[in-house]
Amino acid sequence: MIKVSLISLGCAKNLVDSEIMIGHLHQAGMVVIPEADKADVVIVNTCSFIDSSKEESISHILEVHQHRGLRKRRQEQKLIVAGCMAQRFAKDLTGELAHEVDAFIGLDQVTQVAPLITALFAKDRAASAVPENHVTPRSTYIPDYDTPRFRLTPKHFAYVKIAEGCNHPCTFCIIPQIRGRHRSRTVASVVAEARQLIAEGVKELNLISQDTTFFGMDTWEERPNPRTPVDSRRGTALTTLLRQLNALEGDFWIRLLYTHPAHWSDELIRTIAECPKVARYIDIPLQHISDPMLERMQRETSGDYIRDLIRRIRAGIPGIAVRTTFIVGFPGETEADVDELCAFIRETKFERLGVFRYSQEAGTRGAKMTPQVPAKVKEARWHRVMALQQEIAREVSRGFVGRTLRVLVDEPGVARGAADAPDIDGRVYVSRDQPVGAFVDVKINSFHDYDLLALPTGQQPVVYKVAKPAQ
16 A cells, blocks of 8 residues: 655645645545655645745755655655646756656646556666656646545635636736636535535635636626626626625635735625625735836736725725735835835735745746846845834734634634634634634733734743644
8 A cells, every 4th residue: 555645835725736636645545644754655745936935845855855865665765746846847857856756747637646656656767767747738727626635724724726827917926827827616616615615614714716806707708798898797706606605504704815906896895795704804915006016017906096996995894804915126126116115004004914025036027127126125125014014013913902803713722813814814812721623702912913812811822833734
């Protein structure tokens, strides 16, 4: 019986791919174990979004190779590289990692991993042989509700991938070249999966894709009425999905992640406001506010559009927590652009905010733009924006003190409110006797920057180090 260990790197979308691979391994009768050094096969599901993620992926690959070389009984261990880095660089890596890797698989091979493993063990690989390359040039795969899958998240929350790929022309991003054109699942498929998850005890459905607000738009063939403007149909498939999910029986949150600002509509705002199970939280990466930067990034939005959209969202959905991300150091960015960004952040007071230093990715249009911003300048701008947001985060957290908050308990003593997505946002520290996986109401009595405390007098929070799932 073949033992397989899987190391999953990168984002939640990649994690779903790992879960699908494990589901198919189980279906084929293979045993999945957490210990890489005891496995017959190790799969590293890689990320390739920015340079640091590529470096992390390469580090894990080399570490697995080094460990199997140190153990005689593991020298026959097979190493498979999957995921975004394999999809993007397989042709180059077959030469660079010829001695370390046995096979590369792409995003469309996640359901074929078991027979590929069987085939690897069915033949002897010559010492001089190059790794097998099963990566297909253009990714087209999309999972369905009945796709075999083994969840790696805690029992009480799950990620639901509602679409794959991206059609946007952002000049800083390589994702469309890796994951292909946008392709949506049907509303019925997503609802069927959600119904299964709720029956299994899931209390939080995190809807994910590269662009959640584009859901269903790729299925449009023509406008039903030529006089109907396209904008009036924006988000109609997503609003239909949210209303159908909200109608399912049970006590659970629906969380909307990865929404592109260009596709928001008044109907989407109204739908969220009218659906009580949709968490009062949106993830809307804005990337910048300066018009010159938005134009160079090809974000399909303007500063005025963004300001108006945030005003409409907050007016239409009382109590909404807005999470966003920005990029500093994009080619051509000036101090005036950063001043405008900081002024916008100070004025808007985002409840949740992250900042990326621009990464010059080969194959993107941004990589060829001039002038490129020096690394030291990027770093200084990153620190400036993050220091500003830390002040705002303290102010936001201070506003919760004395309030009663409904939270979902993730582990003993640690919970999250509706304004906190798994792994990326703050925590609410609660009494250790609160039941894991349950909703509870707690009173906030203190805070620490991004985290809230709802603890009995004298009790200190227990900080857990949560490792990424490795099985």
